[in-house]
Amino acid sequence: MYHDIVLHNGVTMPAVGFGTWMLKGEPGKQAILDALAVGYLLIDTAHMYDNEAIVGQAVAESGLEREEVFITTKLCRTRAGYELARQGIEESLARLQTDYIDLLLIHEPYDKALDMYRALTEAYRKGQVRAIGISNFNAKQYLDFIGSCDIIPMVNQVECHIYYRRKELQQTLMSKGTQMQAWSPFTEGKKPIFQEPVLQAIGRQYGKTAAQVALRYLVQQGISVVPKSSHRERMKENLDIFDVTLTARDIARIQQLETGKTLFGWYDD
Template identity: 60%
Template sequence: MKYITLNNGLKMPMVGLGTWDLRGEKGKQSIINALKTGYRLIDTAQMYGNEDIVGQAIIESKIPREEIFITTKLNRSCAGYHEAKKGILRSLKNLQTNYIDLLLIHEPYPEALEMYKAMEEAYLLKKVRAIGISNFHNDNYENFISTCNIKPAVNQIESHVYYPQLSFKQKMDNDDIQMESWACFTEGRKDIFKEPILIKIGRKYHKSAAQVALAYLIQNGIIVIPKTSHLERMIENINIFDFNLSDEDMAQIKLLNLNHSLFNWYD
């Protein structure tokens, strides 16, 4: 596993497990399987309604808590200072942990700065090891980072080979904020697994199109959290650190960029 150092010195795994549609006993077992496979970053959110199974899976895995990096996100129900304070306590209880490694605001709500004040307090009290944002773009991003007291460590946004947002990545690099991808496989909006360019490049390294797609983001310094409940895909997705895409490969993949969101998130 490769790690990246956030702006407060905290090390974060570059590949994690996304859990947005994992539910119940089957979902819990998928998370346990991921942890046993070597995943150390688990990404959840209050919006997903599965913080409880994430917490229970970590306990049942018997892997020391300090080895696991948990990300969760506050949703609209936490929109406000007091609401966010309650939301943080709720997440800690659901996750059955004394601290959250990374806490994000899920979307740029009008009350985001009020929410963030509660997050900053939780950070200073060490209930949270890093704080950040998700889906903040353009004016939402600029206005937020120029106003908050503690600079966000991470901004989690849509990023995949068809819309990598590399120019925004450069902007965040300049601001010392780490970019993290959601929808690294497009969530079915495009059949990335059958993309000819990715398949062709993968053959050179005996890798799948999915592994090439992840490697492209990783080599651009972007954290990825591919979601799967299938053990074989978990193993495949994490085995991407034994090869490096060439400059020519990177240039070919860059041509896939459509320069627009597949989710209309930023319109």
């Protein structure tokens, strides 16, 4: 249904995934089932979200084969360390009701991130994980990190949206073989992105919404995205971005919105 991104180890990852931050309980599970039903094949969760179990349940109940769904999860501070990370991987596998994870990330640049990554690397070599990576690392942290890694991270998932495009970070990652993935492509409500006049005007040319233009802008530049929505119609809309190509002029107009500043205070680029 939609395009894939090929990671440096040959694993293919959907360009548009479904984010599950804040989804809990039965309503959360239903939202994930809805996402799978409308065509999402990448579901993004994390230890920190405390919802891996409902992701596992939804995938099991979806009627899809396990290998059709790409599951991403992340280990957080409570699993910072080699043994703790090993334990965390087993916990995730159990909660997700699966014998492998498609993409496993270290959620933040913890002091013990390299020890954690050793456990991820082992799990990758054993086939418990198909791809490994990091999240929320800025360029300096990333370059320091890969200086001590056996395996270059396949993905760095970071804050990225029209106001904070992070092109230099993407170029640094790409030069070493790491794919940039965007969390918060809609800014999690910190900016009125759906009312952004530039996006609305560009969208009108193509019969698309501001939200669709915001996602297409990133995906067209090789950044995979994990938007979140609890509304089935919006879920469909967020997938329906591959029948248009933004022009160089469109992209230049959107680039005028760039602030170079994080909206979440995670980064010091």
